[in-house]
Amino acid sequence: MRNFIVPILFACSLPSLAVAQDKDSITLRKLADEVLTHSTAYENLRHLTKDIGGRLAGSPQMSKAEQWGVAALKAAGADTVYLQECMVPHWVRGAREEARIISKRRDFIPPLNVLALGNSVGSGPNGVTAGVLEVASFDELEAKKDQVKGKIVFYNVRFKPEYIKTFHSYGDAVKYRGQGASRAAKYGAVAVIVRSMSHGANNFPHTGAMGYDTAYPKIPAVAIGLEDADRLSLRLKDDTDAKVFLRTNCEMLKDVVGHNVIGELKGRKYPDQYITVGGHLDSWDVAEGAHDDGAGCVQSIEVLRALKAQGIQPEHTLRVVLFANEENGTRGGKKYAALAKAKKEQHVFALESDAGGFTPRGFMTTLPADKKAKMDSWKPLFAPYGIYDFDEQGGGVDVGQLNEAIGTPMAELSPDSQRYFDYHHAANDVFEAVNKRELELGAFGMAGLIYLVDQNF
């Protein structure tokens, strides 16, 4: 019987599936036209990056960005806009870092281009002057642990070029930024210098969050530009008595009040069930936070604007969330998830964009098998837009909190990753580095996915 039933099911289901796909295909085309011809994402990004700029948690720009977010969500057509309070860390860089090679030789040595890592302690006004131990891995650090005491440990770990998706290179290297200081402090190091996580053919240092293991002393930690990392490494081989002077002026102040900025479009059928789409509003202080993550914010706002402009009122309530403090605390994402759990909210799906405003290639997902199968069935709908890659596991740091807290199915926009780490957490992550159409195509992909999820999940 089974062999008989299957063809009949096919015969019955195929036409209706075809009709549904045809209707969906038309809706996606309308959304694409809407975004590619009327998007406000690019101009929104210009305001956020050029008029406000870097907006680290606790900074005056954080508050300005929150006000901007409220206004942008209202302008996009949200029917409710509100702030969700959360305490955020308040780390300040202080005066610009200094680093230089100290040598007995009399040649001129240009200063080293470094940036204090986020959350790290300052060196004190006199700085740190010490010999340098260069290592290429934690294994090498362990092997040379007897040489660490009193030294600056220099993690000169190359960002691997062989990975095709650059996030895999990042996954490989980021532990030296995150844990490097305490791993070295354990053996008596006085500071660490970490090679920037980038393929970039330039000398921008790339900052980013680090954390301390409280079992060991907190020591200063900086990122160094790639050219200067190579220069320092070369110098150390030749000039074995050379030392490095390092001064950082950062400190962690008391937590302050920050906010997630939330805009809603009320659900037509299920107003008490939520679909979340968001990016994070904070960015590192040293740049404009254009790709990371101004892009994700303006794309999420554009999802709401485009749906509304096309007369599509979602069945579930759509929540656009501009998360606070992703960079050095994830407090916004955690707060959003904790409140959702406490209020027993029903969350159908959550989508994040936090991998840059580049040309979209697909979505990373964390979904139950039936929903993944459904999403895979939408591949033909996305193929005309160059969005085809649905196979990688993922979801994003902020909506990941919701997934962890209450199991919400989630996805993250997966843009082409080749250029992301040229800009990530560095001073060149500016508005001009974002291409209007690439940003818009990503926003379209998100709008299309939200539309389909709303209809089918």
Added chain:
Amino acid sequence: MRNFIVPILFACSLPSLAVAQDKDSITLRKLADEVLTHSTAYENLRHLTKDIGGRLAGSPQMSKAEQWGVAALKAAGADTVYLQECMVPHWVRGAREEARIISKRRDFIPPLNVLALGNSVGSGPNGVTAGVLEVASFDELEAKKDQVKGKIVFYNVRFKPEYIKTFHSYGDAVKYRGQGASRAAKYGAVAVIVRSMSHGANNFPHTGAMGYDTAYPKIPAVAIGLEDADRLSLRLKDDTDAKVFLRTNCEMLKDVVGHNVIGELKGRKYPDQYITVGGHLDSWDVAEGAHDDGAGCVQSIEVLRALKAQGIQPEHTLRVVLFANEENGTRGGKKYAALAKAKKEQHVFALESDAGGFTPRGFMTTLPADKKAKMDSWKPLFAPYGIYDFDEQGGGVDVGQLNEAIGTPMAELSPDSQRYFDYHHAANDVFEAVNKRELELGAFGMAGLIYLVDQNF
């Protein structure tokens, strides 16, 4: 029987196919590692763009670029390098173009940013001053043909944002650049201004080739930047008596000698059968010709270098061809095809890269069905590298000549197209606009395809 035979065929053929794909998969991974870690493409591009720059047919830079090509092919490991002579047109821009709005009003009006179109005639030293007829299509021109006499026709045709692949927008709009002058001269126009073919959020005019229909007078033709096109259009609506003054100083001189630059890697099994891979060495004079088509040249050279570095001697002779004069004559491509035909050379396949050094997404092809089916069977081999789109028809202007002359199967690298027309034929097509990894991934895709074609076609 049929139901029985099919599984048996599968049982026999699957393992050997699997073994072949496994071996091929390993070879492609080696080629990717080779290109991503040791490529000389980016440094080659730096030399070509920064040390030589714009290199239009007939210019002194054309000769310098030819010498560079010979040296680069030798350095990449070609066993034979030679020049193939061809006559090329010699169009010169002369002094920089001027254009401005002439009004009876006394307000300050900034000059219009224009560039003479390639092959166009100059206006003469006194320039042209005339009223302007703006049209949005040839249909509108025909409808208003009685108003054309003595006017400058302004083709203000928007580069359509709705197409996902930007080359489709180009295909839609380029006829106004190519034929606009003669279509307007037919009705007595004295010059034409063509809105640049670009989505770019800036004011760069984008030049490009045009041609004259000899039945009508040759009139000056310029491209105008997008912001100035909007400004001119707005002004004309309001200030209906406004005229435009236009002076171009270009002229077509006598043909001169140019060259295709060719490097070969002798075939192991079939030395008299050729696989061609190439880009064009010439570029417009106003930029560095980085994406168009320095990228295609250095990628083609990298194919040879990577194969040789990995110890892969092709079965057929590999010819890297840096074509002369694609931009305003295609004389290099035509000469190469004419000689191949005259010498009765056997050409197995030809691959071009002339769509920018952006992250690769696939290949456009013009292939007989059996070869297309074979190429489709390689999709799983390319999927890990984000190269998945083999469905569009195409091949490239230069290798297209070979296809036309002797039916050679052909393909063209299909990079992501979103940014291409931001730079195309404009002053911002410079080295810095090319991302090293995107360039390299394209070169890898080409090397992988050449390897598979060499083994299987």
